[in-house]
Amino acid sequence: MYSGSYIAQQFVNGLNLGSIYALIAIGLTMVYGLLRLINFAHGDLMMLGAYIGLFIVTNAFLPLGAAVVLPMLAIGLVGVLVERIAYRPLRGAPEVAMLMTSLAVSWIIQNGMIMSVTAQPRSFRLPPGVNQLHQMGGVSFSTIDILSLALAVGLMALLTLFVRYTRIGIAMRAASENLRAAHLMGIHINQVIAVAFLIGSALAAVAGVLWAGKYGTVEPFMGFLPGLKAFVAAVIGGIGVIPGAVLGGYLLGFAEILFVGFLPPELSGYRDAFVFALLLIVLLIRPNGILGASNEDRA
Amino acid sequence: MLQLDDLHVYYGNIQALDGVSLCVEEGELAAIVGSNGAGKTTTLMTISGVVWPKQGRVLVDGEDVTRLAPHKLVARGIAHCPEGRLIFGRLSVAENLTLGSYNRRDGRQIRADAERVYELFPRLLERRKQMAGTLSGGEQQMLAIGRALMSKPRLLMLDEPSLGLAPLLVERIFEVIDELHRQGVTILLVEQNAYQALRVADRAYVLETGRVRLSGPAAELIDNPEIQTAYLGG
Numbered sequence: 001m002y003s004g005s006y007i008a009q010q011f012v013n014g015l016n017l018g019s020i021y022a023l024i025a026i027g028l029t030m031v032y033g034l035l036r037l038i039n040f041a042h043g044d045l046m047m048l049g050a051y052i053g054l055f056i057v058t059n060a061f062l063p064l065g066a067a068v069v070l071p072m073l074a075i076g077l078v079g080v081l082v083e084r085i086a087y088r089p090l091r092g093a094p095e096v097a098m099l100m101t102s103l104a105v106s107w108i109i110q111n112g113m114i115m116s117v118t119a120q121p122r123s124f125r126l127p128p129g130v131n132q133l134h135q136m137g138g139v140s141f142s143t144i145d146i147l148s149l150a151l152a153v154g155l156m157a158l159l160t161l162f163v164r165y166t167r168i169g170i171a172m173r174a175a176s177e178n179l180r181a182a183h184l185m186g187i188h189i190n191q192v193i194a195v196a197f198l199i200g201s202a203l204a205a206v207a208g209v210l211w212a213g214k215y216g217t218v219e220p221f222m223g224f225l226p227g228l229k230a231f232v233a234a235v236i237g238g239i240g241v242i243p244g245a246v247l248g249g250y251l252l253g254f255a256e257i258l259f260v261g262f263l264p265p266e267l268s269g270y271r272d273a274f275v276f277a278l279l280l281i282v283l284l285i286r287p288n289g290i291l292g293a294s295n296e297d298r299a
Numbered sequence: 300m301l302q303l304d305d306l307h308v309y310y311g312n313i314q315a316l317d318g319v320s321l322c323v324e325e326g327e328l329a330a331i332v333g334s335n336g337a338g339k340t341t342t343l344m345t346i347s348g349v350v351w352p353k354q355g356r357v358l359v360d361g362e363d364v365t366r367l368a369p370h371k372l373v374a375r376g377i378a379h380c381p382e383g384r385l386i387f388g389r390l391s392v393a394e395n396l397t398l399g400s401y402n403r404r405d406g407r408q409i410r411a412d413a414e415r416v417y418e419l420f421p422r423l424l425e426r427r428k429q430m431a432g433t434l435s436g437g438e439q440q441m442l443a444i445g446r447a448l449m450s451k452p453r454l455l456m457l458d459e460p461s462l463g464l465a466p467l468l469v470e471r472i473f474e475v476i477d478e479l480h481r482q483g484v485t486i487l488l489v490e491q492n493a494y495q496a497l498r499v500a501d502r503a504y505v506l507e508t509g510r511v512r513l514s515g516p517a518a519e520l521i522d523n524p525e526i527q528t529a530y531l532g533g
Contacts, residue, residue: 170394171401174387181385184347186373186402186450293389 002262005138010261011254012141016214018253019152023207024230025237025245026159027079027200033176033240034193035091037098041082041105042204043227047220048109049075049205050212051117054124064127068151071205079201080194088190113220121219124212148210155203156246163242168195176240229256229275236282238292247290252278300325300485301346301377301454306355308338308345308509315341316352317509323454323487323502328480330517332493332530333506339489340382342506343456346487347379348372359454374402376453380460382489384443388432392423395431395442399449409449416445419475437468444475448484455479456487461495473499493530497521505530 024046031039049071056067086105090098130144163169168191175182175192183189211226212218229252230245237248255278259271282290301323308316316338323329331339344350346357348369357365359375369379378399387395396416400409417424420441426434431442440460447455457476461469469492477499480486490496497503500517505526513520520526 167397167401170390170397174390174394174398177387177389178385180349181381181387182398183369184349184373184379184381184385185398185446186370187398188370 003138006261008137008139010257012139012145013261014254014257015149015250016145016253017257018250019149020207020210020214020226020249021230021233021252022156022246022249023152023203023210024226025234025249026156026242027197027204028227028231029234029237029239029242029245030172030176030196030200032234034172034179034196035087035098036095037087037102038231040099040102040227041109042200043223043225043230044106044109045075045079045082045201045223046204046208046211046226047113047218047223048078049208050124050218050222051113051208052205053209053212054122054218057124057126064130068206068209071209072202075205075208076198076202079197079204082201083193083197088193110220110223117220119220121217124216124218126213144213148213151206152210155206159199159203159242162199168192172196225272229272232275232279234289236279236289238286238289241289241291241293244289244291300360301487302358302361303342303346304356304358306342306345306352306357308341308350308352310350315350315509316345318355319506319509319511320355321504321511321514323485326483326485327501328476328486328488328499330488330490330496330500330503331506332490332496332503333512334530335491336508337506338509339506340458341509343379343381343458343487343489346372346377346456370402373450376451377456378447378450378452378454379456380443380447380458382458382462384439386431386434386439386442386446388430390431391428392431392434392442393427395446396423396427396449399446400451402450408451412449412451416448419448419478420445437464437471440464440468440472441475444472448479452484454485454487456489458489459491460488461490461492469495493526494521497526497531 024042028039028042031037052071052074053067056062056070082105086101087098090101126144130147132143133140163172171182171187172192172195175187175189179189230249233248233252234245236251237244252275256271256275259274260268303319303321306316306319319338319342331342333339341350345352348367351366356363359377364372364375396413403409422438423442423445431439434442444457444460460472464472473495476486476488480499488496488500497517497520503514503517503520504511505513513526
């Protein structure tokens, strides 16, 4: 059967893919929790982040860290702007209006990128040093794998501390439970929502750069499928709950790698079908997701 | 300190308030009583800025605060303890109280006020690390009142604080209201339990289908035969 090192290798791969899904899913779940909005444009912010990362990596006059920090800052601001311009005016409108708007924003960003940089995929080449392969007990991983994992886990740990202990973090949890009650308590809702978009978009940008580093190319439609899968991850984990997004992200990452690694080759091409089948099964058993609130305590 | 001036409020085409005027003086406990759908909650929601009136004004210390966002009213010292409590069930008791003081920056005073709330409701101190959703109905109501007090309000608005509670707890809640009143907190109390409300209030307003039907000192209204038949069961 499969050797121990093969299984360990799949585990490392799942961890890596899962981190990326988790980073994207966090933003989706925060926004959904506050506004009940499925933000279709979220994957496109990830793509924009990857392009900014590409620009920095190819014009290597900046240290590698800048390829993470600058996309975070820039895309964080883009996320705040999108909310301010496109979503805030629709607050209180039927949910479907905001949903359609997010689709429109998604297409505007994609088409804007096609017009400005063309739909031609570009290769995302990392500096040679970080692509170095390491072997450990038959498992191979590159420096970038380790850096990505450390970065993703570090950022999620920071976010956890933020949401748990800071004033605005507590306010964010309260607002996602009951927006109106939070408002009555004197919480400045627009500020909380802006912070959620800032953080969520910045994390999506990191995911974009990691994704580009992992697969080596960048193109204007690259955000669509990861965005969709991160949404699946958020739903599996329990949408609106941040730890749920992280859990769902890793579950999905592992599941996908397992399907590829252990299914017979003629089926592994259909891995996305298996991923969505997994969603259906989880939802049949736990309709609110694994960590999701049950309907009774949703006011 | 609070004055409502001819408020007209609509939900779509349905009129909820039809020219409500009332006032609450500094240090006073004013009660709004009336049956379901009379517009009591809408009145409080309008004061808080959640609902905007089509016509009329809300004045705090003579200053027009109509159409200000809710968080700005909290900053002006208006605290709203909403109907149904609306505590945050997935947050701890202590976190719920922290949110009550969201607009304040005076750290030391905030801690002192938290102590005061815990003194008023010792059960909350025992359960401060527990998720608020696991509290009993009475404890949740105490938490909701405590949370409102944490904003250091000049006016505390309580919407149906006795709703759905066992008689013994209703007694306890009214004791607390009375105690806060005696400590000098200005209170606007909305209640369906007219008898209890009139007993603790200084002044009362009777609301009927969006209008103030009667008003006056609570001690007089409690003896008013019309009130007795309509709201006090004989």
